[in-house]
Amino acid sequence: MALKLTAEEVSAFLIELFPGWSKYYDVLSLDEQxxxxxxxxxxxxxxxxxxxxxxxxxAMVDAGAYLLTMAHIGREAMTVTSNCxxxxxxxxxxxxxxxxxxxxxxLGRTLCVMDVLxxxxxxxxxxxxxxxxxxxxxxxxxxx
Amino acid sequence: MALKLTAEEVSAFLIELFPGWSKYYDVLSLDEQxxxxxxxxxxxxxxxxxxxxxxxxxAMVDAGAYLLTMAHIGREAMTVTSNCxxxxxxxxxxxxxxxxxxxxxxLGRTLCVMDVLxxxxxxxxxxxxxxxxxxxxxxxxxxx
Amino acid sequence: MALKLTAEEVSAFLIELFPGWSKYYDVLSLDEQxxxxxxxxxxxxxxxxxxxxxxxxxAMVDAGAYLLTMAHIGREAMTVTSNCxxxxxxxxxxxxxxxxxxxxxxLGRTLCVMDVLxxxxxxxxxxxxxxxxxxxxxxxxxxx
Amino acid sequence: MALKLTAEEVSAFLIELFPGWSKYYDVLSLDEQxxxxxxxxxxxxxxxxxxxxxxxxxAMVDAGAYLLTMAHIGREAMTVTSNCxxxxxxxxxxxxxxxxxxxxxxLGRTLCVMDVLxxxxxxxxxxxxxxxxxxxxxxxxxxx
Numbered sequence: 001m002a003l004k005l006t007a008e009e010v011s012a013f014l015i016e017l018f019p020g021w022s023k024y025y026d027v028l029s030l031d032e033q034x035x036x037x038x039x040x041x042x043x044x045x046x047x048x049x050x051x052x053x054x055x056x057x058x059a060m061v062d063a064g065a066y067l068l069t070m071a072h073i074g075r076e077a078m079t080v081t082s083n084c085x086x087x088x089x090x091x092x093x094x095x096x097x098x099x100x101x102x103x104x105x106x107l108g109r110t111l112c113v114m115d116v117l118x119x120x121x122x123x124x125x126x127x128x129x130x131x132x133x134x135x136x137x138x139x140x141x142x143x144x
Numbered sequence: 145m146a147l148k149l150t151a152e153e154v155s156a157f158l159i160e161l162f163p164g165w166s167k168y169y170d171v172l173s174l175d176e177q178x179x180x181x182x183x184x185x186x187x188x189x190x191x192x193x194x195x196x197x198x199x200x201x202x203a204m205v206d207a208g209a210y211l212l213t214m215a216h217i218g219r220e221a222m223t224v225t226s227n228c229x230x231x232x233x234x235x236x237x238x239x240x241x242x243x244x245x246x247x248x249x250x251l252g253r254t255l256c257v258m259d260v261l262x263x264x265x266x267x268x269x270x271x272x273x274x275x276x277x278x279x280x281x282x283x284x285x286x287x288x
Numbered sequence: 289m290a291l292k293l294t295a296e297e298v299s300a301f302l303i304e305l306f307p308g309w310s311k312y313y314d315v316l317s318l319d320e321q322x323x324x325x326x327x328x329x330x331x332x333x334x335x336x337x338x339x340x341x342x343x344x345x346x347a348m349v350d351a352g353a354y355l356l357t358m359a360h361i362g363r364e365a366m367t368v369t370s371n372c373x374x375x376x377x378x379x380x381x382x383x384x385x386x387x388x389x390x391x392x393x394x395l396g397r398t399l400c401v402m403d404v405l406x407x408x409x410x411x412x413x414x415x416x417x418x419x420x421x422x423x424x425x426x427x428x429x430x431x432x
Numbered sequence: 433m434a435l436k437l438t439a440e441e442v443s444a445f446l447i448e449l450f451p452g453w454s455k456y457y458d459v460l461s462l463d464e465q466x467x468x469x470x471x472x473x474x475x476x477x478x479x480x481x482x483x484x485x486x487x488x489x490x491a492m493v494d495a496g497a498y499l500l501t502m503a504h505i506g507r508e509a510m511t512v513t514s515n516c517x518x519x520x521x522x523x524x525x526x527x528x529x530x531x532x533x534x535x536x537x538x539l540g541r542t543l544c545v546m547d548v549l550x551x552x553x554x555x556x557x558x559x560x561x562x563x564x565x566x567x568x569x570x571x572x573x574x575x576x
Contacts, residue, residue, distance in 0.1 A: 019191050028146050038513055054225040055206050059199040080398070081198040083421070085229035085373055085517040087563060089538040089544055105549075105561055106521040109426075110398050111370070115547070115561060117467060118538075129537055131519060131561060133371070138397075182324040225418055226543070227565070229373040229517055230400055231419060249405075250377040253570075254542050255514070257375055259403070259417060261393075272421060273403060275375060275395055277515070282541075305480050336449050342513040343491040350487050369486040373517035 002114045003032060004074040016106075017025050025063060029072055036105040037064040038062050038121070052092040052120075054087050056129050061086060061116055065132040069112045072104065078137045082111060086130040093120035110136055148218045154211050157219050169207060174215055178247040181208040181264070185241050196236040196264075201272050205230060206258055208244045209276040215258045216248065222281045226255060230274040237264035242271075254280055259281060291320060292362040298355050299370040301363050313351060318359055325352040326409070330383050338397065340380040340408075345416050349374060349404055353387045353420040356398045366425045370399060374418040381408035386415075398424055435464060436506040438478055445507050457495060462534050466535040469496040470553070473529050484524040489560050493548055495519060497530045497564040501544045504536065510569045525552035530559075534550060540554075542568055569574040 005013070007030040014021045022084040028036040037060065038041040039045075045056035062081055069079050092098065099119045111133050149157070151174040158165045172180040181204065183189075189200035206225055213223050228267040243263045250257040253269065255277050293301070295318040302309045316324040325348065327333075333344035350369055357367050380386065387407045394401040399421050406416040437445070439462040446453045460468040469492065473478075477488035494513055501511050524530065531551045540543040543565050549562040 015573055028504075048221050054228075055199065055203040058202045058206075058228075062199050062202075077192050080235075081232050083229070083231050083371055084198075084202075085227070085563065087227050087537075087565065088225050089540075089545055091224075105519075105558060113561070126537060129545070129563060131517065131563065133519065226317060227515055229419065229423065231393075233396075233401055249375075249414060252377075257377055257417070270393060273401070275373065275417060277375065336509050340518075343487065343494050346490045346494075348485040350490075357514075364479050368523075371487050371517070371519050372486075372490075373515070375515050376513050379512075 003030070003071050005071045006030065007071075010071045013070065013073065013077075016130060017077055017092045020046075027067065028099070030068075033069070035064060035068045037067065037100045037102065039063075039098045039100070041095075046103065049091075050094045052098055054088055057088070057092070057098065057118055058084070058086060058130075060098055060100055060119065061130045063129075064102050064116060065114050065134055068102050068104060068114055069134040069136070072107050072112065073136060074094040076137055079134050080137075082133045086128060086132060088128050090125055092127045093123050096120040096122060102138040112136060117131070147215050149175070149215045150174065152217075154215045157214065158211065160282070161221055165246075169204070171211065174212075178229075178245065179208060179212045179215070181211065181244045181246065183241070183242045184211075185239075193235075194238045196242055196271075198232055201226070201232070201236070201262055202230060202244065202274075204242055204244055205272075205274045205276060207260065208246050208260060208280055209258050212246050212248060212258055213278040213280070216251050216256065217280060220281055223278050226279040228274055228275045228276040230272060232272050234269055234271045236271045237267050240264040240266060252280075256280060291318070291359050294318065294358045295322075295323075295359075301358065301365075302355065303366055304418060311339065313348070314349045314382055316387070317371040318356075322389065323352060323356045323359070325388045325390065327351075327386045327388070337379075341413075342376055345376070345380070345386065345406055346372070346374060346418075348386055348388055349406065349416075349418045349420060352390050352404060353402050356390050356392060356402055357424070360395050360400065363365055364425055367422050368425075370421045370423040372418060374416060374419040376416050378413055378415045380415045381411050382414045384408040384410060388429065400424060435503050436460070437503045439467075439503075442503045445502065446499065449509055456489075457492070459499065460531070462500075466533065467496060467500045467503070469499065469532045469534065471495075471530045471532070474485070479490075481523075482526045483535060484530055485557075487529070488516060489524070489530065489550055490516070490530055490562075491510065491561075492530055493550065493562045493564060496534050496548060497546050497566055498550060498552055499548055500534050500536060501566040504544065505558055506540050511566050514563055514565045514567040516564040520560050522557055524559045525555050525567045528552040528554060544568060
């Protein structure tokens with residue numbers, strides 16, 4: 001499944017859409033097999049106890065899946081989340097940034113299915129796993 | 145399943161934990177059958193196109209489930225999300241606040257299982273559905 | 289969302305597709321709001337301990353969602369499951385049949401989203417909950 | 433995470449519990465990283481069109497997760513499924529057996545979290561993905 005956008009192109013598109021985006025995220029690698037995305041953890045991401053909150057982990061899963069889908073279908077800002085299931089497995093490491101390893105499992109006509117393991121940087125035990133499906137906009141479907 | 149905390153008590157506890165909480169959320173009703181929670185939609189919750197973003201809907205689902213769990217088990221700030229599966233079904237109405245209707249399905253020794261339908265205020269078609277499970281902290285388990 | 293098939297019509301279609309179907313299932317009610325489906329529990333559905341197995345509960349959830357989707361879109365045997373998330377909450381009652389209460393949450397152009405609570409007959413506490421999405425075949429999509 | 437049972441031991445235990453088990457399943461490999469399980473496809477697993485049905489794929493996911501959990505915790509027949517989320521991505525290859533590649537993501541005190549990719553034998557594109565969580569029986573928890 002060849003890429004339509006490089007890491008640089010998809011990041012530039014995100015910055016157009018969400019000007020503050022690059023303050024929080026960095027695409028570490030992107031190829032046909034998948035993507036590694038880093039989220040810089042700040043105050044706004046923390047829950048009582050000082051670790052990254054569940055919604056902050058979800059937000060990074062969703063952002064990464066949006067990016068990975070567009071890397072494969074092109075600049076389609078109206079691509080939207082259809083479904084996500086997430087398991088929180090371990091408490092994130094306090095003070096560590098968060099890294100998501102995304103895999104593309106299926107790029108279909110109407111749906112793009114991915115999964116992801118989320119890590120605290122420097123720790124090999126995943127803090128969360130998720131699967132997430134994006135719906136590809138009908139305009140894009142017609143273009144196939 | 146009798147409540148341990150009223151709507152007022154659980155809201156007060158959330159404000160202790162997250163001082164800004166009441167700017168974004170309001171418990172509309174809470175009884176043994178479930179809870180209705182309103183999220184006041186602001187700029188920070190929007191995605192391109194001006195509608196509420198997927199992560200903002202998820203954040204309200206997670207906040208409501210945290211509240212509903214504590215309404216049943218008491219003030220246990222370390223109660224954490226174990227699993228959530230969410231389907232996004234319709235685009236939220238632009239400019240409308242978001243309302244979640246939560247049901248408690250099972251309160252067990254270690255897990256609390258809930259589901260929720262999310263609406264744009266004033267529109268009867270749900271924008272999202274989710275099921276969410278919270279893990280009850282071991283200290284609390286021993287207390288049973 | 290008006291029905292295209294009655295309980296009798298959809299049951300008759302299932303019997304055409306799976307001749308043994310009516311030995312295991314009975315549509316108790318079907319209207320625009322949803323469906324109640326009964327599964328007659330036999331030896332093949334049991335796990336060690338004599339209660340209904342998890343895969344047997346899943347099979348009834350999947351069968352009911354297939355039925356409910358076709359009740360709304362017509363006789364489309366190639367309609368297939370896209371996604372299902374299921375929580376097992378309580379041990380089924382030994383010797384009791386199983387009843388599913390299905391709700392249609394969204395009938396879209398490409399996806400039909402439903403949820404279901406599963407009960408042991410005669411017991412008000414649900415044994416499982418699930419959400420399930422069926423993909424509507426492209427041929428049917430073009431017909432819209 | 434060292435194994436408590438080998439592939440042979442866990443298979444032998446399954447045959448005790450379900451005498452017909454080895455007619456349908458074969459553990460291809462099992463180590464600390466995960467497990468490969470084969471399901472021999474027969475008439476009972478097929479849906480209209482001659483491909484493996486969704487519930488048959490689910491049954492193999494559930495059986496494999498049961499096996500993998502017991503390989504890590506020992507002979508605990510009352511270990512039960514807590515949650516499973518499954519995405520069906522591609523039509524299985526007609527006439528091909530089904531192979532599941534299971535990973536253990538977390539073995540906790542009360543929950544065992546796994547994921548799996550399901551393939552038609554000989555085809556590299558996965559037909560389904562699932563995540564599944566088993567609840568470890570309280571007796572076993574106390575033994576820790």
